[in-house]
Amino acid sequence: MTRVLVVEDDPQLVRSLVINLQARQYGADAAPDGATALRLAATNRPDAILLDLGLPDMDGIDVIKGLRGWTSAPILVVSARHGAADKIQALDAGADDFITKPFSMDELLARLRAATRRGADRSPAGTAETTVVNTPSFSVDLFAKKVRRDGHEIRLTPTEWHLLEILICNPGRLISQRRLLQEVWGSGAGGKTNYLRVYMAQLRSKLEADPSRPRHLITEPGMGYRFEV
Numbered sequence: 001m002t003r004v005l006v007v008e009d010d011p012q013l014v015r016s017l018v019i020n021l022q023a024r025q026y027g028a029d030a031a032p033d034g035a036t037a038l039r040l041a042a043t044n045r046p047d048a049i050l051l052d053l054g055l056p057d058m059d060g061i062d063v064i065k066g067l068r069g070w071t072s073a074p075i076l077v078v079s080a081r082h083g084a085a086d087k088i089q090a091l092d093a094g095a096d097d098f099i100t101k102p103f104s105m106d107e108l109l110a111r112l113r114a115a116t117r118r119g120a121d122r123s124p125a126g127t128a129e130t131t132v133v134n135t136p137s138f139s140v141d142l143f144a145k146k147v148r149r150d151g152h153e154i155r156l157t158p159t160e161w162h163l164l165e166i167l168i169c170n171p172g173r174l175i176s177q178r179r180l181l182q183e184v185w186g187s188g189a190g191g192k193t194n195y196l197r198v199y200m201a202q203l204r205s206k207l208e209a210d211p212s213r214p215r216h217l218i219t220e221p222g223m224g225y226r227f228e229v
């Protein structure tokens, strides 16, 4: 059973989250503040954490830092803060995703599934994965490094491939601009988000049925990009 720790000080929201999680066969624990969250995480070892940032005793960012000292379990921030700076700060501290309140329960559960799937893939038991990822618009063979669309092979530049590969290997997961820039262009590329815009536009024009309304290579404004199957 996948265990989820809900860190939230609004009792109504806690109740609704716990009921929805349990209805989908998750185990759920709840912590109303940061200190309880850190204690419960250490004793119960959750597989994923849903974390509010505005907690009564400490800032959620510090909870992320405390957790990241010893666990790589996915942390999904669920917060009313919607500024890009807050989101970037949470991602940089080690959060895996950011969901803005008010949220749709279906979307939150989809993001949680994506985050826990990725967590499972990192474990030795999850290594026997297929190397072909199919979307309704295109398919990617990660082993052969080939992309096909409408029966034809699509040629990608090495940079386009590298970007696509990172996104495809993390389906449903928000990948920060900073991480993409570092992994593709190296540590000196920090602020060059215009590179990302240019290359993502190229990838969309090659892969998306309607590049102006992307369905698979999604921009999260100010934060990063997300691949949706």
Ligand code: CA
Binding pocket: 008, 009, 010, 052, 053, 054, 055
């Ligand atoms: Ca709160």
